[in-house]
């Protein structure tokens with residue numbers, strides 16, 4: 245299969261079981277939205293796909309274009325085309341937003357000098373994308389996530405996703421903390437990612453983005469399991485009935 | 500050619516574990532004279548005789564020896580007890596080498612070190628003068644001609660003792676008296692090789708003057724002495740660099756820098772220390788600033804097994820100022836013990852201390868700075884900034900700042916930050932496609948940004964590259 249595939253994924257973090265047999269697919273050119281209550285394992289799923297070491301895979305597999313990623317480091321997964329925009333990215337004092345993007349690009353161009361701009365057109369692109377995302381230029385020269393507002397963090401994560409040009413983009417709550425115009429803008433930009441042929445795994449609590457980007461699939465993660473999966477109608481069900489209802493339906497189905 | 504020179508410097512500096520370019524020491528260059536054993540009166544007399552010193556210098560050495568025997572081993576030093584002073588060669592004169600003014604006059608076995616370091620090219624391109632010290636002797640000293648016409652002096656210290664005794668006598672061991680501590684006394688007794696720089700009133704030496712120290716054998720003590728004097732309104736920037744090839748045993752470096760900035764003069768001192776991992780590096784650095792003068796230190800301490808370095812300034816005159824920026828990198832099981840010391844004596848004196856340490860792979864950094872404001876230093880102002888970056892859980896940084904303020908109108912402020920690289924930060928950076936080491940090198944470079952801008956471009960580039968390579972290759976070479 246082309247795209248990202250997660251099979252029967254069981255994961256533990258700090259001794260705690262957070263995923264209990266997750267199956268899902270993200271195909272190129274589509275948005276697969278994941279919803280679910282707080283603590284249900286959404287971020288854990290994203291981290292595990294990205295290979296964060298603290299998340300220990302106990303069973304199952306993660307594949308990109310049919311190839312298992314399990315033995316690979318985070319760096320290697322990123323280089324194979326995965327990108328994750330974090331729900332709450334950490335501050336990196338001393339490293340500017342532009343610096344990390346230039347380093348990421350240089351790395352992909354095979355350069356050993358990570359800091360010198362090799363392709364000047366990149367700087368123009370950074371400015372243009374920043375503007376489109378509603379960021380001012382000066383943020384590029386600021387230390388990564390240091391003093392960034394909630395909305396600036398989200399937009400800067402998305403900016404990096406565009407600059408790095410991955411195959412699969414995992415977005416962990418890119419809409420939380422955004423103002424109304426921001427939600428719209430960011431949703432449209434996310435659609436732009438799939439228009440470029442990328443696959444998007446979109447973690448969100450609210451269906452408000454779906455108005456603008458119309459997800460191809462929606463799955464609901466509850467207690468580390470996919471309790472329901474389908475089209476946009478699933479989002480509607482979540483909005484109307486809430487997670488307790490979906491959980492009880494799921495339990496009933498499983499007997 | 501020039502590109503190549505900088506490249507070579509990068510190469511040498513990059514091998515912080517042990518300067519790769521100099522490689523393993525195959526065979527030390529032959530010594531014409533080597534003095535070893537007990538540090539006795541007769542040994543000191545012998546050194547003084549070899550150097551054909553005037554009597555005042557001989558007596559100064561002997562007085563230092565007495566102090567050395569009397570003074571207790573400093574308690575605050577850790578790790579130095581493994582040095583067996585009796586086993587070291589205290590004076591090593593390379594065979595057939597007199598002070599040269601042309602690289603061609605230097606035996607090729609020694610010249611190759613400096614060539615690999617790219618020094619002759621750097622000299623031609625960006626330096627006002629260059630002094631090279633090998634083992635215990637200054638083997639090369641030269642400056643641009645126009646400076647000579649302006650009365651600037653750049654000489655091996657021994658030569659200055661002969662030619663300008665009154666000038667040397669005025670400052671030598673007066674700024675840093677041998678009575679200060681045991682190792683200062685030892686230095687006073689055994690000093691050999693080094694640099695004398697004098698800039699006459701009003702003369703501004705635009706391009707830096709560099710001294711480069713090499714230790715070419717194990718079991719050696721190097722005791723070079725640098726004396727930098729800027730007369731009224733003068734300006735000089737002196738750069739010192741050090742390196743050594745790898746050898747099996749250790750060597751001991753116990754150098755001294757004395758600086759004097761007369762009224763309204765500026766002295767800038769930049770050190771890039773990259774000894775190989777066999778060198779125990781002890782430094783004695785002190786300067787005095789007269790009225791309106793400025794004395795700045797930049798210290799980048801990367802190599803060595805252990806380093807003890809405390810650039811110190813006495814702000815003697817009113818309105819004098821000092822800025823001291825020290826960067827120490829301890830990567831691996833090594834220790835850097837550092838800290839700037841400033842004494843405010845004059846009124847309206849200002850100082851700023853910036854200390855940045857990076858600890859990785861079990862490295863330890865210790866900061867031990869002192870700000871002293873004596874009574875009468877009215878409206879003195881001191882600011883201290885200590886930043887420690889710790890890259891993993893095995894590594895450590897300790898900060899022991901000390902302020903002693905006896906003047907009520909003075910202001911002292913202090914900021915300390917310790918950043919430990921977290922798993923989350925590392926994950927974040929690697930999720931952008933960087934390796935852990937690349938991530939670390941970016942973080943380290945960012946951490947050092949504010950110091951990099953202080954250095955001449957060539958040296959900033961070198962340091963930049965060094966850091967990038969240093970951390971990019973963590974574990975890659977092993």
Ligand SMILES: Nc1ncnc2c1ncn2[C@@H]1O[C@H](COP(=O)(O)OP(=O)(O)OP(=O)(O)O)[C@@H](O)[C@H]1O
Pocket residue numbers: 257258260262280281282283284285286287288289298331
């Ligand atoms: N490093 C960790 N140590 C201990 N527990 C953890 C760790 N990371 C996650 N957990 C726990 O795992 C569970 C799932 O967390 P996760 O962050 O994946 O939830 P989420 O679905 O993303 O929630 P939210 O909607 O609030 O972002 C939670 O109970 C959380 O406390």
Ligand SMILES: [Mg+2]
Pocket residue numbers: 286287288331416
């Ligand atoms: Mg989450």
